[in-house]
Amino acid sequence: xxxxxxxxxxxxxxxxxxxxxxxxxxxxxxxxxxxxxxxxxxxxxxxxxxxxxxxxxxxxxxxxxxxxxxxxxxxxxxxxxxxxxxxxxxxxxxxxxxxxxxxxxxxxxxxxxxxxxxxxxxxxxxxxxxxxxxxxxxxxxxxxxxxxxxxxxxxxxxxxxxxxxxxxxxxxxxxxxxxxxxxxxxxxxxxxxxxxxxxxxxxxxxxxxxxxxxxxxxxxxxxxxxxxxxxxxxxxxxxxxxxxxxxxxxxxxxxxxxxxxxxxxxxxxxxxxxxxxxxxxxxxxxxxxxxxxxxxxxxxxxxxxxxxxxxxxxxxxxxxxxxxxxxxxxxxx
Numbered sequence: 001x002x003x004x005x006x007x008x009x010x011x012x013x014x015x016x017x018x019x020x021x022x023x024x025x026x027x028x029x030x031x032x033x034x035x036x037x038x039x040x041x042x043x044x045x046x047x048x049x050x051x052x053x054x055x056x057x058x059x060x061x062x063x064x065x066x067x068x069x070x071x072x073x074x075x076x077x078x079x080x081x082x083x084x085x086x087x088x089x090x091x092x093x094x095x096x097x098x099x100x101x102x103x104x105x106x107x108x109x110x111x112x113x114x115x116x117x118x119x120x121x122x123x124x125x126x127x128x129x130x131x132x133x134x135x136x137x138x139x140x141x142x143x144x145x146x147x148x149x150x151x152x153x154x155x156x157x158x159x160x161x162x163x164x165x166x167x168x169x170x171x172x173x174x175x176x177x178x179x180x181x182x183x184x185x186x187x188x189x190x191x192x193x194x195x196x197x198x199x200x201x202x203x204x205x206x207x208x209x210x211x212x213x214x215x216x217x218x219x220x221x222x223x224x225x226x227x228x229x230x231x232x233x234x235x236x237x238x239x240x241x242x243x244x245x246x247x248x249x250x251x252x253x254x255x256x257x258x259x260x261x262x263x264x265x266x267x268x269x270x271x272x273x274x275x276x277x278x279x280x281x282x283x284x285x286x287x288x289x290x291x292x293x294x295x296x297x298x299x300x301x302x303x304x305x306x307x308x309x310x311x312x313x314x315x316x317x318x319x320x321x322x323x324x325x326x327x328x329x330x331x332x333x
Contacts, residue, residue: 002044003332005035006118008099009033009323010105011155012192013295015252016230018259019025020149020166021205023212024223026193027166028230029151030176030237033323034192036098038110042118047090052078055096071144077111080143084135085119093118099318100194102283104292106152113156114135117329129157129326130173137169147205152287159326165236182240183322189242189298191280191306192320195267197291204288208259222258229255246282246297253284263289271313293318 011031019027050063052075061075066088069079078093093115099107113136120127127135133153140148150171151164161176178186212219229252236244257264264285270295272283279302286293298306310317 004044004118004121004329005039005116005332006041006042006121006288006327006329007037007039008110008113008117008327009154009159009325010036010038010103010107010110010155012105012293012320013249013261013284014151014286015192015248015284016164016226016251017149017151017287018172018208018256019223019227019230020151020164020168021147021209022168023209024166024168024227026227027164027168027223028227029164029166030162030230030233031155032161033152033155033166033326035319035321035323036105036136037323038095038097038099038114038156040105040111040114040118041094042122043092043094044122045090045092045256047092049090050082050093051091052093053095054163055094056101072118076144077108077139080139081112081119081136083113084126084139084143085116087123089118093121100293100316102197102292103194103318104287104289106156106287108140109136109152110156112139113327117327121329121331125261130154133157139180141169147209150179157327160324161237161322163230164231176234176237178237182237182242185242185300186297187321189281189300189303190320191275191296191298191303191310192318193271193294193296193310194316195265195271195291195294196315197265204260204262204290207262209228211260220257222255224251225258242297243281249282249284249295249297251292256285256289260325265291267291267315268294271315274309274312274313275306278302278309279305295320308328 014031016029079255136153233248282297
């Protein structure tokens with residue numbers, strides 16, 4: 001029996017998010033990969049069917065006939081990966097994720113990237129990180145008909161801190177190498193919070209797109225501001241100015257909320273108020289918003305007060321160290 005394993009990180013603190021979607025002709029995104037991984041194990045043996053199992057959701061699906069594979073909201077992303085990769089023999093696929101479901105961290109993208117990475121190794125498809133990301137994004141858009149940007153898959157494939165120039169569905173990815181002092185300050189002061197309410201980004205995307213297609217000028221103005229925030233965040237990080245970076249985070253959050261009322265929640269607003277009072281300098285919801293997670297940049301030596309406030313609200317603090325490995329695929333001995 002042969003095993004192929006793959007892992008891909010999720011992303012957080014995405015400035016310029018939403019501008020990586022089909023409704024923006026030319027967008028900009030700045031984001032970080034987190035040391036929170038989706039891990040896929042591909043087990044190869046003398047199997048007559050394909051078996052897919054999620055250890056997180058306890059879901060399991062068996063596919064006896066490739067020609068009759070149907071999308072039924074049960075592990076559909078795996079099925080899309082199998083279909084798109086051209087796999088035609090029996091295997092076992094297992095998945096688990098460090099990120100809570102519906103966290104707004106792009107865990108579905110990390111799942112797609114890790115799965116395509118594992119299948120690619122097995123099928124001897126030699127692909128660059130960019131190519132794996134593009135194929136993984138196509139799983140959600142072309143195969144499953146979901147609304148989805150491109151930043152999540154690119155971050156999962158590349159890892160690190162990236163600035164992206166997006167002309168959907170294409171993008172240019174510029175990895176950012178920060179000086180050690182700036183990087184250490186970021187990792188020391190970031191607080192990644194799971195609010196406890198899951199969200200589903202495709203639904204929020206659809207609502208914003210409907211308003212944009214109706215010609216709502218507020219949407220266009222907010223998207224333009226989000227693009228600007230990514231540029232401002234990039235410049236601040238390269239200058240090592242975390243006060244300016246916090247300001248870019250805050251401006252991004254205000255622009256996000258201008259897109260649709262459901263992008264914020266009572267829990268998020270309460271978290272913002274409480275943590276700002278004890279030292280939160282920068283604040284924004286991750287991904288499309290509507291629940292999930294929030295990234296906070298605390299003032300220097302006040303992150304412990306922010307963490308204490310988060311815990312008193314009954315919310316969960318997730319690891320916020322920065323991953324620099326991106327997609328990794330290996331065969332354990």
